[in-house]
Amino acid sequence: MVEMHRIFKKQSLMIIALLIVCAIGWGFTSYHAIFAGLALGALCGLFNFWNLVRRMESFDRKTRQGQKVKSLGTLIRYASAILAAAVALSWPEHFNVASTVVGLMIPYMLLFVDRILVHLKN
Numbered sequence: 001m002v003e004m005h006r007i008f009k010k011q012s013l014m015i016i017a018l019l020i021v022c023a024i025g026w027g028f029t030s031y032h033a034i035f036a037g038l039a040l041g042a043l044c045g046l047f048n049f050w051n052l053v054r055r056m057e058s059f060d061r062k063t064r065q066g067q068k069v070k071s072l073g074t075l076i077r078y079a080s081a082i083l084a085a086a087v088a089l090s091w092p093e094h095f096n097v098a099s100t101v102v103g104l105m106i107p108y109m110l111l112f113v114d115r116i117l118v119h120l121k122n
Contacts, residue, residue, distance in 0.1 A: 008053045011110055015046045018106065037088055037096035041103020044084040048077040049107040 019039055026035035055073040062069045081104050088095040 004053050004056060007111065007114065008049065010114065011049060011107055012046065014110055015042050015107065018042055033092070033094060033096040034099045036094055037099035038103040038106075040084055040087060040095055041100040042106050043103075044080050045104045045107040048080050048104075049111070051076055051080075 019042060022035045022039040022042070026032050026039070029035070051073050055071075059069050059072060084100055084104060085097065088097045088100040
């Protein structure tokens, strides 16, 4: 589980860097909706990844103790993604829907690339 916390910390730093880039892009370009949608999606994606790490830790602890485990919180992650899409659809002048969806996938893409790099090193 220590490995998952290390991965989450690394991803959090990358997402914060992305959010800084989005803020700069929002402030200095005319693509306000695209950068705002990307930031919204990335924040919800980071929340989803944090929730997954937290649930996996609970799953690990409960299985070691021999307790029954309910779920890994898939419904909450779906609800978060639906909420991000609903916000983007409700205010299309402020958020771009396509960039919100791309932002939702950024933590998973970063995780995929990180795992490939780790396996290439070993």
